[in-house]
Amino acid sequence: MPLTVGTAGHIDHGKTTLVEALTGKNTDRLPQEQERGISIDLGYAPLALPDGTQLSVVDVPGHERFVRTMVAGASGIDLFLLVIDANEGARPQTHEHLAILRLLGIDRGVIALTKIDAVDDETLELARAEAEELLPGGVPIVAVSARTGAGLDELRTALAAVAVERDRSQAPTRLYVDRVFTLHGIGTVATGTLWSGSIGEGDELRAEPGGRAVRVRSVQVHDRPVARADAGQRVALALPGVERHELRRGDALVAPGAYATSYRLDVALEALAEIPSRVHVHHGTANILARAVRVGDHYAQLRLAEPIVAARCDRVILRADTTVGGGLVIDPSPPRHASAERMALVESGEIAATVHEPVREESLAHLGELTGIERAGGWVFSSAWLDELRAELDTRLARADPLDPGISPPPEAWAAAVVPLLGLERRGAKLYRPGVIAELGGRADAAARLEAELGLEPVKVDDAALARFLEEQGRLVRVGDGFAVSAAAYEQARSALVAELEAEGRIALARFRDLLGVGRKTAQLLLERFDADGLTRRIGDERVLRRRGTLQA
């Protein structure tokens, strides 16, 4: 598998010259770089080693003002080539670049003590001793001169020895753009190191943030066309239809739908200094201003000014004026509420344990496979939560009015998926215990007292549920707003009304009142009820029988 090696080291220590001596390519191509004799932007060159290993070299600038460019260059590399001027020894950016490499988790590489043509043996030995202290643990140290060529073969051998294949994730395609330019006859070209997946001719990708669909017309690896490039390779993609200004360093090209963009990252912190609340977060080739909210001793939530595409276990570098620390991404799209407890669970991979009440399963998909969790209709939740819900609904059912022993279902979006798991019965809009029937319960006496009072004169009934229940059982008829008459009285009034209407065709309120021998108010309440029942229809001050088939008229 292809590997990328990135240079590191203080300004003017000889990185670019060494890369040219190794690869034959001068990567300082900008006019200002040639004028000023320093590197400003990232440079790229292929390096073929004698044993057949193919490396891609990313040359970074050493100037302290361009450390952010160095981070962008270092973010996709597998190996480092730390260059130290044998005469000067380690200087501030030697240390800062080294810290960045360590925070990015790049622990394999070689130290080149360079410009040895310009130092005596004693100075060289001092430089070697210092380098050993810088990176204890057996990182190879090779003395070279780009000018005379001394040590270059040894350096190639040392690089080949550290260039062992890395376990690349099998994750979907992801590339962070480091350069965008226009080529005559080809159009917009974007380059970057392919972090994962592969990219081939004709592939559809998304440019994030923004989600613009792009189609890859052709792929090159170090100026050579390939049908498909693999993770770890430096690739150049021709993107027809994309304007140059539509893409920039920091953007991600990803497999459609595979990664979410996010304004927040939960990270496990590694602080080198006090972390200020406003920091630059370097991730991929992007550099974004953020607010760092410390959570407990080990964690922080980074709230970004612009959204990014990240994945679990990515590394970020935090910089203010200088590099203040780094972070390991534990959740690339966390909930807004930052909790140390949740972060600890996510960090240790206990994703299911972070879930209690229902959350959408897709909101956790980016954290890996979920096991040991309840799921229904795209929601995941803990079995403890389901038990709590069951107990809560049980309590509400127990407290429900025996006259209508149902409860309204929970209003939350998960209800439709989760409630069916509870074995309740749905009747209309309410939930009931299976087979439960309405009953009077403690109101049997009240019902008896009410029934004893009922007749043709409407009686005020304060207990509306009781009135509805007794009416359903045919034991009274409700009239007006909160009144009732006995079922027998209702029938009597109805027969009288129908007989009159069949004989006369129409009836006025006064006539009906006289027929029943009741007051005007009672007659009116009854007539309104007959209207509501669809028996009669009002025309002016009179009523007629509603003809069959015109009930809805």
Ligand SMILES: Nc1nc2c(ncn2[C@@H]2O[C@H](COP(=O)(O)OP(=O)(O)OP(=O)(O)O)[C@@H](O)[C@H]2O)c(=O)[nH]1
């Ligand atoms: N004598 C001698 N001079 C060297 C050697 N390598 C580089 N130089 C000189 O050192 C100076 C800086 O070299 P660069 O390769 O530009 O240094 P750099 O590390 O790339 O610098 P930045 O990219 O700006 O950080 C140049 O003047 C080189 O000619 C060497 O092996 N011997």
Ligand SMILES: [Mg+2]
């Ligand atoms: Mg340089």
